[in-house]
Amino acid sequence: MICALTARAEPEPRHMSPPTNRFWHAMLIGAVGLGLAGGYTAGAFLTGDHPSGQPLAITGGVLSGGLVGATLALGLGAQRDDPGSLAGYILRPVICGVVGAVVGGLLTGLGSREPGTLRTVTHVVVVSLLIGETVVLEIARLAR
Numbered sequence: 001m002i003c004a005l006t007a008r009a010e011p012e013p014r015h016m017s018p019p020t021n022r023f024w025h026a027m028l029i030g031a032v033g034l035g036l037a038g039g040y041t042a043g044a045f046l047t048g049d050h051p052s053g054q055p056l057a058i059t060g061g062v063l064s065g066g067l068v069g070a071t072l073a074l075g076l077g078a079q080r081d082d083p084g085s086l087a088g089y090i091l092r093p094v095i096c097g098v099v100g101a102v103v104g105g106l107l108t109g110l111g112s113r114e115p116g117t118l119r120t121v122t123h124v125v126v127v128s129l130l131i132g133e134t135v136v137l138e139i140a141r142l143a144r
Contacts, residue, residue: 025141033134036063037127044123049115057112057119058105060126065104067133070097075140 040060047053073096083089111122 022141026138029137029141030134033130033137037130037134040123040130041127044120044127049119053115053119053123054109054112057108057122057126060123060130061104061106061108062101063104064126064129064133065107066097066101068104068129069100070094071133071136072096072100075136078140 040056043056044053047056070093073093077083077089077092108122108126111125112119
């Protein structure tokens with residue numbers, strides 16, 4: 001009977017790994033993203049069509065463009081089986097972030113030149129990008 005039970009026994013269950021700090025990581029990502037978006041939204045309402053709305057838009061464009069570039073580079077790099085050299089692994093997101101920041105700054109600079117509808121649209125685009133990047137980072141964190 002012992003031999004029969006041993007032969008039909010299931011393998012020992014794997015032990016659960018200790019809980020990680022995923023909850024705190026999620027809270028940190030969400031808080032930073034919502035803080036940036038909320039701060040920018042407050043700034044957009046306070047500056048309105050005043051001349052200080054253009055520097056705010058350019059700053060938001062640089063920030064969100066840089067985050068988009070770095071996030072895309074990190075996401076594409078994570079899909080590769082072989083990350084390549086350490087220098088390439090580090091430089092790709094940095095270079096893409098800088099390029100994204102330059103493009104974002106130029107586009108928001110052109111879009112926010114004149115007060116009115118185009119400046120408002122520029123603010124909406126920047127806030128949408130900040131919220132979208134927060135969601136993408138959360139999804140990427142969950143996928144790991």
